[in-house]
Amino acid sequence: MTDGECIEFLQALLPRLRLRWPGFRKVRRQVCKRLSRRIDELGLPDLSAYRDYLAGHSGEWEILDSLCRVTISRFYRDRGVFDTLRARILPELARAASEAGRDEVRCWCAGCCSGEEAYTLQLLWKIDVIPGMAKSRPLKILATDMDSDVLERARKGIYSKSSLGDLPREYLSAAFLPSGSAYVIRDPFRKDITFARQDIRSEFPEGTSSLILCRNLVFTYFAEDLQFEILERISEKLAPGGILVVGIHESLPREIKTFVPYERTAGIYRKI
CATH class of the missing domain: 3.40.50.150 (Vaccinia Virus protein VP39)
Structure with missing residues (x-):
């Protein structure tokens, strides 16, 4: 999965989750790594196949939603x-x-x-x-x-x-x-x-x-x-x-x- 492919995927599918692409621009690599692991778990060849999988498996949207959670935190941040x-x-x-x-x-x-x-x-x-x-x-x-x-x-x-x-x-x-x-x-x-x-x-x-x-x-x-x-x-x-x-x-x-x-x-x- 290239960075460009992941960006295109997120830009297309985030609105379905009521999420917005601009917020993910700087932290997308965390999400893209998770997407890559999930595709491997499912035995799928690429993001295009994963989009087809989402179309046929409604429960996968909840899993995709969990992959888009950004977990960055530290004490006294800002x-x-x-x-x-x-x-x-x-x-x-x-x-x-x-x-x-x-x-x-x-x-x-x-x-x-x-x-x-x-x-x-x-x-x-x-x-x-x-x-x-x-x-x-x-x-x-x-x-x-x-x-x-x-x-x-x-x-x-x-x-x-x-x-x-x-x-x-x-x-x-x-x-x-x-x-x-x-x-x-x-x-x-x-x-x-x-x-x-x-x-x-x-x-x-x-x-x-x-x-x-x-x-x-x-x-x-x-x-x-x-x-x-x-x-x-x-x-x-x-x-x-x-x-x-x-x-x-x-x-x-x-x-x-x-x-x-x-x-x-x-x-x-x-x-x-």
């Missing part, structure tokens, strides 16, 4: 985002919970991949935010993804050194234990995180959250009409005045008027 969360947003949410008499702050990480984002938030909360609170309140994080394999890695909490390259050193020593060539997240930072399998295209958590992170997923890979549908549901799941964080290179559909920029360069919005 430093400016987490610096803003640490210095402004998380303390603000803690104060708001105190003033409202709430016993916890709720957060939803959609498309959590292997857990790096959720654990990073918990590090910031427990190391930086809680010491400044008159009364300690937990940050309850629901971290969801459609991929069972990455969720299993998240629950194990074992990470390679490369996953931790962006994490400030003080967090590494405070929150991880070395284990051979890897690092294991310490138990206190596992608490208050629930990992659950959900497909954001069709499933949403119960209740509302004060903070929702949906980064480098919906507004990169999904078709524009699907982005609009999901953002409407996200808005329903975010409390008034709550914070939505998307990818730094992503933008919200223009039709949605319920969000205003909080820190546009960091992909951070407030619900009005």
Whole structure:
């Protein structure tokens, strides 16, 4: 399979999955490798034969959909985002919970991949935010993804050194234990995180959250009409005045008027 053949295949078939080619342009090689392995598993000669196979086997579309999941994540990804969360947003949410008499702050990480984002938030909360609170309140994080394999890695909490390259050193020593060539997240930072399998295209958590992170997923890979549908549901799941964080290179559909920029360069919005 040549790169050009794979590009042509993705451009033609991604719309059937309500996905968009521009989001895959830079990461296509991950998907193309999976496609090549799948073709070999089926004993097919090439992508043309695989397209014929898809036409005759409706269940294969679900497998193709799983091959198009991009799994790229690391701790403290996009430093400016987490610096803003640490210095402004998380303390603000803690104060708001105190003033409202709430016993916890709720957060939803959609498309959590292997857990790096959720654990990073918990590090910031427990190391930086809680010491400044008159009364300690937990940050309850629901971290969801459609991929069972990455969720299993998240629950194990074992990470390679490369996953931790962006994490400030003080967090590494405070929150991880070395284990051979890897690092294991310490138990206190596992608490208050629930990992659950959900497909954001069709499933949403119960209740509302004060903070929702949906980064480098919906507004990169999904078709524009699907982005609009999901953002409407996200808005329903975010409390008034709550914070939505998307990818730094992503933008919200223009039709949605319920969000205003909080820190546009960091992909951070407030619900009005």
